[in-house]
Amino acid sequence: MTVLVVGDLVTDVLVTHAGSIAVGSDTPARITVGGGGQAANTAAWLARAGAGVTLVAAVGGDHAGRERISELVAVGVRCTVRAHPGTVTGSVVVLSSAHERTMITDRGAALLLDPADVTAAVKAAPGATHLHLSGYPLLHAGSRPAGRAALAAAAERGLTTSVDVASAEPLRQLGAPAFLDLVRGTDLLLCNSDEAEVLAGAGTAREQAAQLTAYARNVVVKLGSDGAVWCTRDGVTRSVAAARVPVLDPTGAGDAFAAGLLTAWCSGAEPDAALAAGTELGAAAVQTLGARPIL
Secondary structure, three states, X not given: OEEEEEOOOXXXXXXXXXXXXXXXXXXXXEEEEEEEOHHHHHHHHHHHOOOEEEEEEEEEOOHHHHHHHHHHHHOOOEXXXXXXXXXXXXXXXXXXXOOOEEEEEEOHHHHHOOHHXXXXXXXXOOOEEEEEEEXXXXXOOOOHHHHHHHHHHHHHHOOEEEEEOOOHHHHHHHOHHHHHHHHOOEEEEEEEHHHHHHXXXXXXXXXXXXXXXXXXXXXXXXXXXXXXXXXXXXXXXXXXXXXXXXXXXXXXXHHHHHHXXXXXXXXXXXXXXXXXXXXXXXXXXXXXXXXXXXO
């Protein structure tokens, strides 16, 4: 099994703090710099779970871009990543505590993801069975054609598809109807509770997931410490409780959950088992500093 992952590869500047941020003053924190980006994180966790995985992304023609690619290759991810000379690799400042993370983002070269590059990669990937698209390319005008091209090329090749919605605020700015039109017909849509509310309005996770099956055949709503819910278009709903583990850093936990779920589901597992696999990898992620598995 090989999963194609399309989306963002950036540098994370992770600021881990224990208490409230003292606005206008100093707050003690631990600061680390390393690889990030929803698509790249998911690819790294897929490799950690034993899946074959290829990442399609864009970076700048800079040291940061070369370093980000090397990190992924080291964990077993095949990279089809174009470096754009004269452009900086995207970067994100992540303010993280044990219960929440806030991201301040410079998309950089991620906005230059090229539809032609994506289409060629999807058509050429050996043994690919599934395409997973980070929602970020769809949420930003510069990269949206590449996101659309990924889904179109996957459909032409007969791959199953999944989309992870990515982020509530840019989703609000784009608008739910526009986003849902972009992902209509996908096999699996993943979103967290904030994103589900933007897409489906107020309600329980089960109600939101059921409503969203009008656009995707299967919908998973990630609920953090409350687990996750899976709803199919025929009305079957499954849920899983989250593992109770000490939380060091929630950054990348949703990406790890997606990787665990996809590894199981793309191997033929039923929703119950796929949810359990996602929860297991998500629990490993929150006990790790940063968004990626440790070598």
